[in-house]
Amino acid sequence: MIFKKIIRGIPDRKNSIFLLLVGMVLLFWGCSQEKTDGEAISTVITKVGTNPVSIKIGEIFSRPDHYTGTLVKLEGKIVWECPDGCELHLQDKTGVIFVALYPSGIFIPQKLGSTATVEGKVVRGRGRFMIVGKKIEIK
Numbered sequence: 001m002i003f004k005k006i007i008r009g010i011p012d013r014k015n016s017i018f019l020l021l022v023g024m025v026l027l028f029w030g031c032s033q034e035k036t037d038g039e040a041i042s043t044v045i046t047k048v049g050t051n052p053v054s055i056k057i058g059e060i061f062s063r064p065d066h067y068t069g070t071l072v073k074l075e076g077k078i079v080w081e082c083p084d085g086c087e088l089h090l091q092d093k094t095g096v097i098f099v100a101l102y103p104s105g106i107f108i109p110q111k112l113g114s115t116a117t118v119e120g121k122v123v124r125g126r127g128r129f130m131i132v133g134k135k136i137e138i139k
Contacts, residue, residue, distance in 0.1 A: 052119045058094025060122055064129050067122040074131065075117045078138075085109060090118055090131075098130040106133060115139045 052073035060067045076092035086102035099118055101107065120133040 056094040057090065057092050057097045060097065060129055061095055064122075064124075068124060068129070070122050071119065071134070072122055072131070073117065073119045075115065078111055078114050078116050081108075081110060081112050083110075088116075090116060098126075098128065099133045099136075100125070100130060101133040101136065103132050104134050106136060108136060108138065111138050 050071065052071045054073045055067070057074055057076060060072070074090060074092070074097070076090040078088050079091045079096065080089040082088070084102075085108040086100070086106070088099050088101070088108075089096050090099050091097075099120065104120075116139065117137045118131060118133050119135040120131040123130060123132055125132075
């Protein structure tokens with residue numbers, strides 16, 4: 001109804017262009033910020049081979065330069081999760097870290113409070129150290 005009122009006075013060709021533009025804006029509007037960050041984050045080169053290093057979250061923050069770009073394996077509790085299941089905070093006894101799953105195309109159902117094992121790269125993004133998740137196992 002609203003679109004009919006908005007485009008009532010616009011000729012047919014302009015209607016088509018207008019609707020096409022509105023559709024394109026809506027299509028790209030949703031997660032544009034995350035996609036931009038994800039593209040930049042996913043370009044980090046792994047310092048270690050393909051086998052992840054099993055560590056505690058606190059070790060990342062105590063030696064950030066050592067672990068940046070390293071493939072790690074962390075286990076902890078999901079203490080926050082975005083509604084789309086593409087980001088979460090993972091907590092163990094030594095700390096909490098942000099995990100971005102969307103750069104790898106991973107989305108999980110709501111599992112707040114569950115224990116999870118995450119494999120991913122340690123990166124500096126959004127002004128903090130975080131994990132770009134490559135694999136997640138929820139127990």
